[in-house]
Amino acid sequence: MDMKQYCIIGNGVAAAGCIEGIRSVESDAHITVISREAHPVYCRPLISYYLEGKTRLENIGYRGHDFYEKNNCTVLYGQEAARIDAASQKVRLKTGEEIAYDALCVASGSIPFVPPFQGLDSVPRKYSFMTLDDTLALEEALNKDARVLIVGAGLIGLKCAEGILHRVKDITVCDLAPRILSSILDDECASIMQRHLESRGIRFLLGDSVAQFEGSKAQMQSGETVDFDILVLAVGVRAETGLVKEAGGNVGRGILTDTKMHTSLDQVYAAGDCTESHDISCGQSRILAILPNAYMQGHCAGVNMAGGSEVFDQAIPMNSIGFFGLHIMTAGSYFTPEEGGELYEERGEGTIKRLFSKDGYLTGFILVGCTERAGIYTSLIRNKTPLSEIDYEMIKQNPSLLPFGKKYRVEKLGGVV
Amino acid sequence: MKRVFVNEKWCLGCHLCEYNCAFANSGETNMAKALKNVKIRPRIRVEEDGDAITFAVSCRHCSDPICIRSCISGALSRDETGTVCIDHDKCVGCRTCILVCPYGAISEDENGVIQKCELCVKNAAGSPACVAGCPNRAIIFEER
Numbered sequence: 034m035d036m037k038q039y040c041i042i043g044n045g046v047a048a049a050g051c052i053e054g055i056r057s058v059e060s061d062a063h064i065t066v067i068s069r070e071a072h073p074v075y076c077r078p079l080i081s082y083y084l085e086g087k088t089r090l091e092n093i094g095y096r097g098h099d100f101y102e103k104n105n106c107t108v109l110y111g112q113e114a115a116r117i118d119a120a121s122q123k124v125r126l127k128t129g130e131e132i133a134y135d136a137l138c139v140a141s142g143s144i145p146f147v148p149p150f151q152g153l154d155s156v157p158r159k160y161s162f163m164t165l166d167d168t169l170a171l172e173e174a175l176n177k178d179a180r181v182l183i184v185g186a187g188l189i190g191l192k193c194a195e196g197i198l199h200r201v202k203d204i205t206v207c208d209l210a211p212r213i214l215s216s217i218l219d220d221e222c223a224s225i226m227q228r229h230l231e232s233r234g235i236r237f238l239l240g241d242s243v244a245q246f247e248g249s250k251a252q253m254q255s256g257e258t259v260d261f262d263i264l265v266l267a268v269g270v271r272a273e274t275g276l277v278k279e280a281g282g283n284v285g286r287g288i289l290t291d292t293k294m295h296t297s298l299d300q301v302y303a304a305g306d307c308t309e310s311h312d313i314s315c316g317q318s319r320i321l322a323i324l325p326n327a328y329m330q331g332h333c334a335g336v337n338m339a340g341g342s343e344v345f346d347q348a349i350p351m352n353s354i355g356f357f358g359l360h361i362m363t364a365g366s367y368f369t370p371e372e373g374g375e376l377y378e379e380r381g382e383g384t385i386k387r388l389f390s391k392d393g394y395l396t397g398f399i400l401v402g403c404t405e406r407a408g409i410y411t412s413l414i415r416n417k418t419p420l421s422e423i424d425y426e427m428i429k430q431n432p433s434l435l436p437f438g439k440k441y442r443v444e445k446l447g448g449v450v
Numbered sequence: 451m452k453r454v455f456v457n458e459k460w461c462l463g464c465h466l467c468e469y470n471c472a473f474a475n476s477g478e479t480n481m482a483k484a485l486k487n488v489k490i491r492p493r494i495r496v497e498e499d500g501d502a503i504t505f506a507v508s509c510r511h512c513s514d515p516i517c518i519r520s521c522i523s524g525a526l527s528r529d530e531t532g533t534v535c536i537d538h539d540k541c542v543g544c545r546t547c548i549l550v551c552p553y554g555a556i557s558e559d560e561n562g563v564i565q566k567c568e569l570c571v572k573n574a575a576g577s578p579a580c581v582a583g584c585p586n587r588a589i590i591f592e593e594r
């Protein structure tokens with residue numbers, strides 16, 4: 034029998050998960066990785082830590098130097114997949130070269146979304162903040178006299194701000210939303226984090242956006258003018274769904290898959306930021322662009338591509354976000370009382386704990402400053418543990434294993450898990 | 451692989467495992483010097499209900515560790531024995547691993563980065579100090 038050929042489009046964490054998934058089942062087959070970026074897989078979230086000086090370039094690789102060699106992969110650096118022909122099981126590269134596959138994984142991630150701002154072309158120094166190359170380009174522009182405008186107060190924009198603050202003169206962050214980190218924090222927690230960032234010298238213009246750029250000047254919708262030297266665009270990202278869509282596969286905002294990460298196209302799988310996930314904390318399909326998801330989906334896809342069996346059916350949003358020493362953890366969905374949700378809230382000095390439950394299950398939480406053992410709460414959401422099976426009153430106050438009862442502990446602490 | 455297993459029936463709640471852990475990981479050779487007047491940060495913790503139940507919790511060295519799958523820096527990995535280890539040089543202290551570990555087995559260390567049980571493979575004890583010092587065999591180190 035001929036050796037099997039696997040192909041992966043993209044070379045991020047989802048691709049790395051896919052490679053490890055394939056290899057957990059099959060050691061012989063050959064794997065071709067098509068990588069638009071000219072770098073071995075690296076930790077995308079670390080680009081801000083690099084600028085901040087908290088890690089070094091040689092440390093941001095996701096896996097060791099011999100990763101591809103050890104896993105018998107050929108990586109086509111700087112190459113781009115242009116087309117998937119699902120009927121003949123081939124990927125065509127931009128160069129025209131064709132790669133035949135027995136199974137394909139699309140792990141193409143997302144790209145920054147740039148709204149059509151008027152006058153954007155006239156801005157001399159503008160950057161996105163997604164890739165290592167973006168980061169190195171931005172780094173070259175940094176200097177102690179530079180005034181920076183960041184458009185977008187989401188995770189990416191604020192991580193960028195944290196990373197470069199000590200290397201520039203000042204930073205202004207604007208966002209159309211009335212609060213920072215609007216997709217994961219509520220008003221109060223967002224304002225705690227905002228004050229914390231302001232105390233470090235970052236200025237915010239919220240509920241405001243750029244009406245027009247004129248060179249290095251932004252005319253805001255509110256009427257204010259912001260002069261800057263460096264512009265960072267971090268408005269949002271869009272899933273890279275094009276290849277699958279053009280090949281006739283089902284896509285929504287992201288590529289649609291089943292719980293084995295199989296798309297609607299025969300022998301085509303998808304994983305990571307380019308896909309939609311079934312968020313079990315709210316029962317809806319949505320894009321969950323987080324690294325743990327990317328790895329787990331990639332691994333699941335890889336196992337199934339190689340003929341093994343794995344399902345990924347525990348997706349939830351979850352984030353551990355820290356800025357200048359203040360850590361907030363969030364997970365799941367927050368239902369209001371009108372939606373049938375119940376809230377448990379505890380406040381201490383500089384800490385807030387909010388646990389959201391609904392229909393007898395924990396659905397989400399926000400933890401400010403009290404993040405110890407938070408994974409115990411996360412596991413209640415991911416495992417859909419009925420709260421009636423544990424001592425919820427006890428676990429609310431103290432995330433621990435006592436409230437699970439003896440049977441659980443004997444199983445988990447006395448056995449292999 | 452050999453793992454640490456807990457039998458809560460035998461646990462006396464004496465907290466000796468916490469002290470032995472802190473000492474083994476302190477790098478000191480003198481216990482008094484390592485622990486006296488220090489707020490210890492052991493990687494094994496005794497939970498108690500204030501009445502009859504006490505038991506120790508440390509990393510389970512899971513067969514499918516969600517901490518490794520979730521780490522944003524690639525700092526967590528298994529060594530050749532299967533022990534889940536952390537590369538402190540790679541870790542950036544984001545705490546995603548604390549957010550996902552179902553047993554609460556990862557904690558912050560005294561420098562604000564993270565620590566977890568590594569079965570004493572990296573310190574002078576060489577094999578779990580908590581087990582060696584447990585007076586009632588309530589924690590054991592074996593293959594199961």
Ligand SMILES: Cc1cc2nc3c(=O)[nH]c(=O)nc-3n(C[C@H](O)[C@H](O)[C@H](O)COP(=O)(O)OP(=O)(O)OC[C@H]3O[C@@H](n4cnc5c(N)ncnc54)[C@H](O)[C@@H]3O)c2cc1C
Pocket residue numbers: 042043044045046047048067068069070077078079080081112113114115140141142143162163164188189192193273276304305306307322323324325327353522544
């Ligand atoms: C600044 C920043 C901070 C972040 N912080 C966190 C965090 O703290 N925690 C967290 O969980 N997540 C974080 N994330 C999100 C996390 O990085 C992503 O969820 C994760 O990297 C997604 O991995 P992926 O493999 O799906 O996609 P990507 O890493 O985007 O990889 C996809 C790759 O595919 C390539 N590609 C696309 N199309 C083609 C093609 N046609 N041919 C060839 N190659 C192609 C792309 O160039 C890209 O390199 C952060 C992201 C950013 C940008």
Ligand code: SF4
Pocket residue numbers: 508509510511512515516517518534550551552553554555556566
């Ligand atoms: S730290 Fe937690 S998730 Fe990781 S191996 Fe140990 S018990 Fe498992």
Ligand code: SF4
Pocket residue numbers: 520521522523524525526536540541542543544545546547548564
């Ligand atoms: S705190 Fe360190 S070990 Fe834990 S997830 Fe973050 S980088 Fe990885």
